[in-house]
Amino acid sequence: MKRSHIIAIVVIAAAIAIIIATAGDASTYVNFDQAYQMASTGNSSQIHVVGELKKENGQIVGLKNSDDKLSFSFILVDDHKKEQKVIYNEPMPPDFLRSEKVVVIGNYENNQFIAKKILLKCPSKYQDQKLVKS
Amino acid sequence: MHYFIGNLGHIFVIAALVTSVVSAFAYWKCFYSTDNLETEGWRKNARIAFYLHGISVLGIVAVLFFIIYQHYFEYHYAYSHSSLHLPGQYMVSCFWEGQEGSFLLWMFWQAVIGIILIHTQRKWEAPAMVVFALVQAFLASMILGVVIPYADFKIGSSPFILLRDALSDPIFKVNPDFIPKDGHGLNPLLQNYWMVIHPPTLFLGFALTLPPFAFCIAGLWLKKYSEWIKPALPWALLGGAILGLGILMGGYWAYETLSFGGYWNWDPVENAVYVPWLILIAAIHVMMTYKNSGTALKASIILAISVFILILYSTFLTRSGILGDASVHSFTDLGLSGQLLLYLLFFTVGALVLVAINWKKIPSTEKEISTYSREFWVFLGATTLCLMGFQVLMPTSIPVYNKIIDLFGGHSNLAPPANQIEFYSKFQLWFGVAVALISGTGQFFWWKKLEKEKLKTELLTPVLVSLIIFALIISIAKVYNPVYMALTLAGVYLIVSNVKVLLSVVKVKPGLSGGAVAHIGIGLMLIGILFSAGYSKIVSLNSSGLIVNKEMGTEFNRDNLLLFINEPKTMAGYEIEYRSENLEFRNENGYVRKNDIDPTSDPYRVVANKEILFEGKKLYNARDTFEIYPENTFYEIEMRRNGKVAATLYPRIQINPAMGGFLASPDIKKNFDRDIYTHVSAMMSRDEEPNWGKTEEFKVKIGQQFFVNDYVAVLEEVKRIDQIEGIELGDEDVAVKAKIKIQGEHESFYAEPIFLIRNKSEVGRIPAEINDLGIRIALLNIHPQTAEFTLGTNRRQKDWVVIKAIEKPFINVLWLGTGVLMIGFCMAMVRRFREEK
Numbered sequence: 001m002k003r004s005h006i007i008a009i010v011v012i013a014a015a016i017a018i019i020i021a022t023a024g025d026a027s028t029y030v031n032f033d034q035a036y037q038m039a040s041t042g043n044s045s046q047i048h049v050v051g052e053l054k055k056e057n058g059q060i061v062g063l064k065n066s067d068d069k070l071s072f073s074f075i076l077v078d079d080h081k082k083e084q085k086v087i088y089n090e091p092m093p094p095d096f097l098r099s100e101k102v103v104v105i106g107n108y109e110n111n112q113f114i115a116k117k118i119l120l121k122c123p124s125k126y127q128d129q130k131l132v133k134s
Numbered sequence: 135m136h137y138f139i140g141n142l143g144h145i146f147v148i149a150a151l152v153t154s155v156v157s158a159f160a161y162w163k164c165f166y167s168t169d170n171l172e173t174e175g176w177r178k179n180a181r182i183a184f185y186l187h188g189i190s191v192l193g194i195v196a197v198l199f200f201i202i203y204q205h206y207f208e209y210h211y212a213y214s215h216s217s218l219h220l221p222g223q224y225m226v227s228c229f230w231e232g233q234e235g236s237f238l239l240w241m242f243w244q245a246v247i248g249i250i251l252i253h254t255q256r257k258w259e260a261p262a263m264v265v266f267a268l269v270q271a272f273l274a275s276m277i278l279g280v281v282i283p284y285a286d287f288k289i290g291s292s293p294f295i296l297l298r299d300a301l302s303d304p305i306f307k308v309n310p311d312f313i314p315k316d317g318h319g320l321n322p323l324l325q326n327y328w329m330v331i332h333p334p335t336l337f338l339g340f341a342l343t344l345p346p347f348a349f350c351i352a353g354l355w356l357k358k359y360s361e362w363i364k365p366a367l368p369w370a371l372l373g374g375a376i377l378g379l380g381i382l383m384g385g386y387w388a389y390e391t392l393s394f395g396g397y398w399n400w401d402p403v404e405n406a407v408y409v410p411w412l413i414l415i416a417a418i419h420v421m422m423t424y425k426n427s428g429t430a431l432k433a434s435i436i437l438a439i440s441v442f443i444l445i446l447y448s449t450f451l452t453r454s455g456i457l458g459d460a461s462v463h464s465f466t467d468l469g470l471s472g473q474l475l476l477y478l479l480f481f482t483v484g485a486l487v488l489v490a491i492n493w494k495k496i497p498s499t500e501k502e503i504s505t506y507s508r509e510f511w512v513f514l515g516a517t518t519l520c521l522m523g524f525q526v527l528m529p530t531s532i533p534v535y536n537k538i539i540d541l542f543g544g545h546s547n548l549a550p551p552a553n554q555i556e557f558y559s560k561f562q563l564w565f566g567v568a569v570a571l572i573s574g575t576g577q578f579f580w581w582k583k584l585e586k587e588k589l590k591t592e593l594l595t596p597v598l599v600s601l602i603i604f605a606l607i608i609s610i611a612k613v614y615n616p617v618y619m620a621l622t623l624a625g626v627y628l629i630v631s632n633v634k635v636l637l638s639v640v641k642v643k644p645g646l647s648g649g650a651v652a653h654i655g656i657g658l659m660l661i662g663i664l665f666s667a668g669y670s671k672i673v674s675l676n677s678s679g680l681i682v683n684k685e686m687g688t689e690f691n692r693d694n695l696l697l698f699i700n701e702p703k704t705m706a707g708y709e710i711e712y713r714s715e716n717l718e719f720r721n722e723n724g725y726v727r728k729n730d731i732d733p734t735s736d737p738y739r740v741v742a743n744k745e746i747l748f749e750g751k752k753l754y755n756a757r758d759t760f761e762i763y764p765e766n767t768f769y770e771i772e773m774r775r776n777g778k779v780a781a782t783l784y785p786r787i788q789i790n791p792a793m794g795g796f797l798a799s800p801d802i803k804k805n806f807d808r809d810i811y812t813h814v815s816a817m818m819s820r821d822e823e824p825n826w827g828k829t830e831e832f833k834v835k836i837g838q839q840f841f842v843n844d845y846v847a848v849l850e851e852v853k854r855i856d857q858i859e860g861i862e863l864g865d866e867d868v869a870v871k872a873k874i875k876i877q878g879e880h881e882s883f884y885a886e887p888i889f890l891i892r893n894k895s896e897v898g899r900i901p902a903e904i905n906d907l908g909i910r911i912a913l914l915n916i917h918p919q920t921a922e923f924t925l926g927t928n929r930r931q932k933d934w935v936v937i938k939a940i941e942k943p944f945i946n947v948l949w950l951g952t953g954v955l956m957i958g959f960c961m962a963m964v965r966r967f968r969e970e971k
Contacts, residue, residue: 003505007517014521018561022528025557027549046552069816069936070694091694091816091936093796105552116552 027105031078032113039108046116050103051076054083060097076102076113088115096120135311136206143197143294144279150190150241151274157183158267165260165355177260181252184263187270188245194277195242198235198293202228208313210300211235211293217317219738219763224325230333231324233453233468234277234293239334241273243341247369251345255365261352262345269344272477276470291468322765322788322797328387332380336407339377340445343414345369346421347442347485350435354488359496360431363421366438368966370418373441375959377411382952393785393798393813395940396667397948400558402457402550405530406448412523414441416516423512429499430513437516439485444527446478456533506585511576518572522565526558559667563621566660570624573653574631580649596634600627611665611943621664628657645965652958655951662948666809673706673773673810673939694815697771699906699933700879708780712935713770713880714906716784720761724748725768725784729905737764769935771812773803783812785937809942816936826910826928833922843909843929847876847885852913852923858888858900867892872913872923878906887925889913901926908932 029048030038038047053060054075062075062085072092077083086104096102099120106115160180167173198211202225207213215228215235230236248266252259279292297314298306305312346366353362384404389397398404417437420430451457454471503509532550539546551557578592604623613619636650674695695705697712704710716725720738725748731740740762746754754760768784781803788797800813832840834849841847850873858869867890874885883904890898901912908930915924 004503007514011517011521015524018521018525018528021561022525025551026529026532027552029547029549048549048552068696069934070696 031080032082032084036108046105046107048105051078084113086113086115135208140294146190146193153183153187154267154270158264161260161264191241191245207317208297210295210297213297214318217319220320227324227329228320237273237276240337240340243338258352261355262348265348265351323391326391332383332387336380339380342373342376343441343445346438350438354492363424367421368963371963374414374418381407391799393800400554402530403452405526406451409523409527410441410444412519416519417441419512419516423509427509429509432496432498443482450474450478508579511579515572518568525561567620567624570628574628577631577635596631600630618668625657625660629654648958648961652955655955655958658951659948662951666942666945669943671941673941694936694938696936709774711772713772716768716770717762722753769814781810785813787814809945812937812939815938818934824930826930829926829928832925835922842927845876847874849874885911887911887913
């Protein structure tokens with residue numbers, strides 16, 4: 001076997017390894033039930049859940065800042081209308097309340113959903129653009 | 135309404151498209167005609183068309199800039215990207231904030247490069263310029279803004295669209311000629327000097343990947359399979375330098391302006407330019423080997439093509455809206471995804487077909503390459519770089535896979551890795567180690583062919599020196615993480631071996647040392663990245679002392695720190711204190727405390743209520759009126775070490791509902807060996823009425839001390855006043871003002887509450903508030919018999935801010951390495967441009 005063949009095999013092996021690693025480390029979009037199931041079967045990987053903040057009569061409910069303002073919790077309603085309290089160990093992002101959609105990245109720990117990261121989808125600045133008439 | 139200028143711009147756009155198509159066609163004819171006279175005729179036409187194209191592009195640029203500069207807010211582009219109060223230098227940034235402007239920038243650079251090629255590459259002119267003109271035509275179509283009637287299909291998005299056509303606001307029905315008084319403004323995150331130079335640099339880098347691609351395609355067309363490398367190489371080197379510089383400038387901008395805590399976030403937008411750069415570097419290396427030894431021709435062709443295709447792919451990713459939620463930056467989706475996809479596919483398929491047709495005819499060496507040859511090492515290095523790029527490209531394309539699966543009726547719920555930084559770093563770090571070891575060793579083979587035995591003696595010194603330096607670094611900097619140790623060793627070895635090569639080459643032929651210099655730069659960058667990222671330390675880390683929320687479990691450390699005004703906290707060897715809220719001067723460098731100024735009717739002008747000093751320098755007298763920027767609030771954070779001020783930082787917050795609410799930018803104190811970086815993560819809202827505690831009453835005489843919220847206060851005087859701002863006093867009305875001095879932590883404050891009797895019986899009280907101390911004092915009553923006064927005080931929670939502070943050691947090594955890398959690139963490029971002549 002020529003050396004170049006060996007290198008080619010190594011490269012192909014590395015490429016396959018990369019693809020497998022990507023597939024393995026890729027997260028998934030799931031709902032809270034699926035996330036809970038994953039956690040209860042011992043799978044502690046971080047997943048994405050897309051949802052909306054719980055609202056009653058147009059008011060966001062279930063929002064709670066910790067006393068030291070360094071963390072907060074809120075209620076997220078997923079696509080299947082399941083409500084789940086989500087805990088986030090960072091101060092509340094100031095535009096949090098304006099967001100239409102919230103993507104939480106995290107997992108269940110002891111029956112609570114702990115978000116490691118929150119992505120906010122705010123009304124687009126372009127769609128929302130209003131003329132300032134004054 | 136200024137219709138003429140917009141129409142002019144639009145004509146230029148159409149002209150740019152038409153001339154580029156004409157030029158491509160004429161060059162095509164020139165290249166295929168056999169008759170000499172005919173060839174020259176077509177060449178002349180093609181050149182004229184390309185020149186006209188260049189003039190049209192320049193015309194579009196000039197018109198768009200004019201519209202922005204003149205504040206013609208009837209145009210959507212000026213309205214949505216600029217405003218009256220925008221400082222002049224940022225008008226330039228407005229130009230490329232929008233997608234259309236950035237396409238224009240890209241087009242502009244390619245037009246410039248095209249004209250240079252016309253004048254320098256007679257042999258390659260016709261085929262290479264066909265590619266150039268076609269690329270320009272595609273780009274021009276992106277800003278065309280023409281709707282095909284009946285089909286409802288839009289080609290391109292014009293920068294010269296009127297506001298009334300872009301926004302459907304009812305006011306345009308009432309008054310079609312309505313022009314807003316002021317623009318929407320430039321995103322404050324882009325109001326940074328790096329945003330003035332980063333986009334032009336990056337797009338110049340994009341544009342510079344075109345000449346190697348064009349030469350390569352020309353080579354395949356002309357069946358001159360190897361000659362294209364010579365003219366392509368200097369452009370590839372220039373592209374490698376500029377694109378690399380552009381990427382790092384973007385990183386530096388992110389570090390200074392965004393608040394994610396670093397310069398690289400492995401965001402899809404960053405990855406989309408990082409991958410082509412890696413492949414470009416690989417391409418440069420194999421092209422150089424080909425020039426020297428005649429191997430790796432096929433690899434050169436494939437890589438030169440891949441670089442340009444990857445640039446198109448990255449354009450598609452970032453501008454088609456496909457990344458959606460996956461990216462924090464995103465261009466708004468202008469509905470150009472179809473066009474972008476066509477652009478990508480046209481050149482991908484075209485290039486692939488051309489390569490496939492010619493594949494068999496491309497010469498290749500069957501000779502087995504020796505492990506002790508430079509070809510082997512370069513090839514190994516290039517392969518590693520390609521795999522390195524591949525590893526980033528795979529996960530970055532996850533949204534694309536989902537889209538493709540959806541297209542075929544399937545459903546995929548694949549999401550990007552949850553922790554991108556951790557995910558990419560763990561792979562890229564090892565690739566970095568491999569690249570460093572390969573290029574460190576490869577350098578020895580570059581200069582002479584080494585035999586097995588000689589290699590040992592050659593390698594002995596650098597390996598020993600590297601080990602000694604490595605041992606010193608890890609013991610001084612306490613690097614105990616084995617992965618980091620590996621990268622440190624590899625980086626040091628890369629530097630040492632290249633210094634050795636540099637020393638020997640510099641004596642003989644200094645002009646050839648560019649490669650060694652560039653590799654030293656890479657070594658420094660690897661070490662700089664390792665320390666600044668791997669050993670970045672959260673100073674505000676909060677692992678003890680505070681009550682952790684019970685729900686959270688105990689495994690959480692708090693990365694953020696709550697600071698009440700003027701109450702120092704000790705963290706990680708620093709004493710951190712929040713001192714004040716500030717605004718920025720318009721005409722001076724520095725900040726002014728909000729407490730020291732009073733507003734006027736113009737939000738951009740304020741009046742000083744005391745002498746204004748900044749860093750000990752007097753800037754304004756009391757009662758002076760001066761200009762400030764009202765949008766941004768800067769929080770003064772003082773960090774002290776052993777009682778001495780180590781840094782006073784002013785991280786910025788802008789509350790801007792139009793731009794997505796809350797924008798935080800860090801402030802960085804740059805020291806020789808470390809940066810201290812702070813940003814605000816939450817702050818109190820001034821809109822809410824504060825929660826005042828219950829009133830405490832004091833009966834005091836003039837000069838008597840008392841305590842308000844533990845601060846020492848003295849009633850200094852009470853006097854009758856004749857006028858109160860905003861209230862009309864009648865002849866019989868009586869108003870008195872008390873002056874109370876309160877000793878705060880750092881300075882004294884005066885509270886001046888007013889007591890008022892109107893129409894003989896109505897009592898009014900105007901309390902005074904001291905923001906910094908969180909207290910409010912009212913003059914409740916006057917007792918003339920005892921010469922006493924009753925004061926009522928309330929307290930509220932003091933002003934607060936939540937910050938995150940990070941220490942980044944040796945980040946300057948990264949910037950130093952970047953500079954060295956650029957010098958190396960320039961040296962190599964100068965050599966190759968000379969060689970070509």
